Amino acid sequence: MASIMTNSAALTALQSLNNTNKQLETTQARISTGYRVATASDNAAYWSIATTMRSDNKANSVVQDALGLGAGKVDTAYTAMNSAIDVVDQIKQKVLLAKTSSADDRAKIQSEIASLQAQLTDNIGGANYAGSNLLQTDSSSTTSTKLTVMTSYNRDSTGKVTTGTLDVLFSKTRLVDSITGTKTGALDKTFTTTGAGAATVSILTLDVSTATLDSTDFDDLMTGVEAGLKSMASGAAELGAAKSRIDMQKSFLSNLSDSIDKGVGALVDADMNKESTRLQALQVQQQLGVQALSIANGSSQSILSLFRG
Template sequence: MSSIMTNASAMTALQTLNATNKNLATTQSRISTGFRVAEASDNAAYWSIATTMRSDHKALSTVQDSLGLGASKVDTAYTGMQKAIDTVNEIKVKLVAANGASAADKEKIDVEVKALQGQLKSYADAATFSGANWLSVDTTSGHTTAGTFNDVKIVSAFNRSAAGTASLSTIDIKVQDIKLYDAFAGATGANDGILDATRLGTTGARSATAQVPTAGAAPAAGDTYSVSSLSVKDHSDAQITQQLAVVEGALKEMTTAATNLGAAKSRIDLQKTFTSSLMDSIERGIGQLVDADMNKESTRLQALQVQQQLGIQALSIANGNSQSILSLFR
């Protein structure tokens, strides 16, 4: 039946053309933005997952910055510790030279020892990065227990559980075990710095009770010394031997402290590498969910453009069918 009121062919052609235009608009949007899921309306589930992953990626970027800052602080402390170890070894050499030396020579050696002690304090005070100094500290206030330095926590990871709960992991630096000086007035040998702690001359172990030896006298069982203030001037050879034991005790602790700092630095470097790889993996995962396949979209675009042209042609033909009715009335 031919009708001038209802053109079924034109309506079919128009619906097809509208669908083609809609698909063409979607493809053009994907090509221009690079995303096949740019909004929640495109795919709510994928958009939600990708948004959460992007947020986690930003958090990991901050973790990477925290690790870099922490590595710099550890490097600074390690450098200061290494220089301090070298200087304490120099003091050890001076003590060996003073053993058996004359009083005049001991006085000269003492001047050198005092200079080295001053250099030790200088190294510790200068080992500061971004306001943090782990070698020369003051635990008078600002810490859970006066005299004890709180552990330093370096954020090392951002975690998200299967339930979606976010949490942070840290690398803890036990500054209490690596500090060289502590300005806390009430400190004892147990929680003083490595260099200003009082140590027994007999064993070199820390002592909570200080007992100042009488210069030149026979060593007493409870005599104590500290690396930061020991003196060879007017002291007997037996007392200098005790001082050697004190220096050895401090060197042992300093070596352990340097080892701990080195281990922390190694762990931070490993975590930085892992975090960088994890960030790359998350980026790839986001891409798999929301990125458009440009090869596929370019091919689809060409096909839709042809379909659009054919749709326009079909609609034109359908609209021309009504004109043929006029010939019936000629």
Template sequence: MSSIMTNTSAMTALQSLNSTNKSLDQTQARISTGLRVATASDNAAYWSIATTMRSDNSALSTVQDALGLGAAQIDVAYTATDKAIKVVDEIKSKLVASRQPGVDRTKVQSEITQLQSQLIGMAASASFSGENWLSVDSSAASYSSTKTMVASFTRSGATVSIGTISINVDSSKLFDASATAAGILDTESTTTNGNVDYSVSTLNISTLTDSADDLEDLEQIIGTVDGALKSMATSASDLGAAKKRIGLQQDFVSNLMDAIDRGVGQLVDADMNEESTRLAALQVQQQLGIQALSIANQNSQNILSLFR
């Protein structure tokens, strides 16, 4: 039946064209944004998962920054300790040289005093972001010998947790201002014969003579300095191991962030090869739909010829 009131062919052609235009808009949006799922209306489940994963990745980026700060703090402490070891080694060499009878120990002490001042200055300047692990005051209310740094962000279902790396720096301190504790370089010992209290940072050999008792005390002082060297070497080794661990964690977090990015991409990224092919097909369908609609609209004009 031919009718001028209802053009079935035009209605069908219009519906087909509208569907093609809608698909074309969707494809163009995917090509423009590079995303197959850009909003929750595209795919609510995938969009929700991707949003959560992106949020977690942002948290991991902050974790990476925290690890960087921790690595820098350890590096400062390690560098200062390493340099201090060389200074203490120099003090030890001068003490060994002063063991030789007839040596002017006053002049040797003058050099040692300068080295001792250098040690104090190095420890005091080993500060990063307001924290100093080498020159401390353990009696302060805010002091803690265990330093923690954020190392991971973990999600398990609806629960999130923050992982940390703990480092005990009590054995790494070189100086401690507390009256009840001491660091490696200000731990006091007492000479056996002279009953003189001393530490690596305060020892004074200018008054020692070539007597048997004084030489025995000098050897004792050398032994104390050598013990401090061993403690500092152990401290530097511990700091180096901690820095290595943080470096490994930094690499892991970086790789984990890349893996999450890839996972999000699998969920929401558009396949540009597929979308470009689809775009070309839809453009052809759009042109054909327009032509089909034009032909369907001409059917009503054909009815006029029946009344001529």
């Protein structure tokens, strides 16, 4: 039935064109943003999951920064600790050599030891990173007793958040004690020689040129140096374990961040190959829809021919 009041063909063509335009708009938005789910209205569940995971990834990024800072402090201390151990090893050799040397030779050996002691002081003083020196700390402090490095950000199914930490105790890495009283550092902790040249010294203050030193005194000096080396080895082990843990955690968080990004991408990213193909198809449909609407609108014009004489 031909009607001038209702053009069914035109209405159908218009509905089809509107639907095509809507799909085209959606596809163009996906291509423009790169997202299949850009807002909550696109897919509320996926958008919510993606938003939460992105937030967690930002928190993991902060943890990675904290690990980087902690790694710098621990690596600096670890390098200085190993250097200090090498220097103390040399002092140990010099003390052993001095035991059976003449007074003149002992004076020369002491000159070398003094240079090594100065080197130790320089190495430890220079082991500073971002205001922290793990080798030179105050044993009397009750507020600064350890280096705490944040290692993880954890959120359980109820939303409760906890953070993992790694602690490096200053008491295990202290080589020089900045306290003004009795010192506990591995290098400035005192020990006593019990021979004829009895004295109270530390690795940083021992002097093999003293004329009264006998065999017992040198044995005591060697014992003191060995005790210092043992403490330093324990400190190096503490720093080495912390360094290894931090390095592994940094690698884990990097991989975890990549995995979360991939998971979020699988939920919300647009398939650009698919969308570009769909765009071309919709553009053709749009052109055909416009043409169909034009034909449908033109059909009513044919009714006029019925009234022409």
